[in-house]
Amino acid sequence: MTDRFSFALNATDGRARTGAIQTPRGEVRTPAFMPVGTAATVKAMLPESVRQTGADILLGNTYHLMLRPGAERIARLGGLHQFMNWQRPILTDSGGFQVMSLAGLRKLTEEGVTFSSHVDGSKHFLSPETSMEIQRLLGSDIVMAFDECPALPAAEEDVAKSMRLSMRWAQRSRDAFGDRPGHALFGIMQGGVTRELREESAEALKAIGFEGYAIGGLAVGEGQEAMLGVLDYAPGLLPEDRPRYLMGVGKPDDIVGAVQRGIDMMDCVLPSRSGRTGQAWTRRGQVNIKNARHADDPRPLDEACSCPACTGYSRAYLHHVFRSGEMISGMLLTWHNLHYYQELMAGLREAIAAQRLDDFVAEFHAMREGGDIPPL
Known part of the structure; x- marks a missing residue:
């Protein structure tokens, strides 16, 4: 066990990397997929079941937890790890993305964002300083800098203005985070799909200095081709000796494409959300369990x-x-999806270590192209 946060690369294959993040609460094997525990729970799963799927780290959500049950309450009850019975690492996002996508009326200034809660309409304020304080109260191991994430497509001047605001907020996040041994602060690169803006953002973040770096502002409507286009160069703009985290991604083929391009960490609600809506992710692609073809299939x-x-x-x-609306449906399909995602990550780590990533990726795509097993 370590009392510090550190990252070590064990092997590379092309631009893909495999390694390990060390935290006081345990090791995170990379590339890592982080299941999303928005409101201090991975929906339809017990924490020990999430761990059994192979997950080393979970994601918690600053925006949701500050609104309900409140960060102060969680702190009084021993912090987020104790509150949700997950003793391994937790990363919390800063709340910036949810303010953009969920909150009611919002007013953005240099100081921060005033918004109406989507829960009860109450007024709240988030700034780099308040986001750092909330994440400190939650006790998360990896804290995300507070940023603004514009929805794409957007005019380039709007993306540039937003990115520069996020960089000023990144400095304020770093200042407010302070000295917290064993905890890490990650900066978030913005800049939409414009290379010059991504480069400017990366330089600003490196000048501030973070324990890890995220690529934000993707998977927000730009499409896979544009996203992978940014990932062709963006990871290489960030320090090689720090973890690189692609936020909010994604589908299995997005994950494979991101890992090929040098990404170390990802998160997405997809495996758990799909499980609750009757969608299963398998080696052969997606299976829609609602379909009548499965009714007699043993x-x-x-x-x-x-x-x-x-x-x-x-x-x-x-x-x-x-079809019967039974709770066990979401439980079993979510477990399956999370298991599949973690199996995929383990396969990617092994393939990178063995220098056979190209073969692994070719097999991955060939299996999916074959489609689901034929109906009986």
Whole structure:
């Protein structure tokens, strides 16, 4: 066990990297996928079940937790780890993205953002300083700088103005974070899909200095081609000896493309949200368990998967409980999806270490192109 935060690269294959982040609460193997525990829970999962899927770290949400139950209350109850019974590392986002996407009326100034809660309409204020304080009260291991994330597409001058505001906020986040041994602060690169703006943002962040660096402002409507276009150069603008985190991504093929381009960490609500809506992610692509073709199918979702949904239940059963609105449907499909995502990450780490990433990626795409098993 370490009392510090550190990152070590173990192997590379092309631009892809595998390594480990060390924190006082344990190791995070990279590339890592972080399940999202928005409101101090990964929906439909027990924390120990999330760990069984292979997750080393979870993501918690500053915006949601400050509104309900409140950061002060969580601090009084022993911090977020104790509150949600997850003793391993937690990363908290800064709240900036949710203020953009969820909050009601919002007013943006140099100082911060005043917004109306989507829960009850109450007025709140978030700034770099308040975001750092809330994340300190939560006790997260990795804290994200407070930024503004514009929705794409947007005019380049608006993206530039927003990015420069985020860079000033990054400095204020660094100042407010202070000296917290064992905890890390990550800066967030912005700049939309414009290379010059991304370069300017990266230089500003490196001048401030962070324990890790995120690439923000992607997966917000620009499409996969544009996102991967940015990832062709953006990770290389950031320090090689620090973790690189792509925020809010994504689908399995997005993850594979991002890892090929040098990304170390990702998060997304997709595996858990899909599980609750009857969508399963498998090696053969997506399976929609709602479809009538599964009603009489005694086979598992994926015969090669060792999760409880695949080892204990048939497609017919999963179809039935989804159609019946039974709670176990979301539980089993979420477990399966998180298991599949973690299996994919383990496969990527092994392939990078063995210098056979190209083969792994070719097999990944070939399997998916084959599609789901034929109906009976």
